[in-house]
Amino acid sequence: MPNVGYRIVGTIKDIEGNCNAGHKVGDKIELDGHDSGGLCGFFYHDIFPYIIMLQFGGSFPDTWVEDPDVMEFECPDRTNAVKIELKRIRY
Numbered sequence: 001m002p003n004v005g006y007r008i009v010g011t012i013k014d015i016e017g018n019c020n021a022g023h024k025v026g027d028k029i030e031l032d033g034h035d036s037g038g039l040c041g042f043f044y045h046d047i048f049p050y051i052i053m054l055q056f057g058g059s060f061p062d063t064w065v066e067d068p069d070v071m072e073f074e075c076p077d078r079t080n081a082v083k084i085e086l087k088r089i090r091y
Helices: 041-055
Strands: 006-016 026-029 070-074 081-091
Touching: 006 041, 041 070, 041 081
Parallel strands: none
Antiparallel strands: 006 026, 006 081, 070 081
């Protein structure tokens, strides 16, 4: 994959219950369109479009977000909700 100028780092911010993938609060995961970084497949599938958007320089309108380089998501498993922050970092 060509170097497009951004890498995406996910940080586990909160866990309610038990993460079935074994993640702990504070874990950092490098993610991209080809590598789930060990994130649970269900969660990776859920946030994949946003990973791609961030990786290739896309963003939402400024009125929708405080910081176009940071997004937060929750795992689709509502019983064991894991919250992740995705951060776009320029190479």
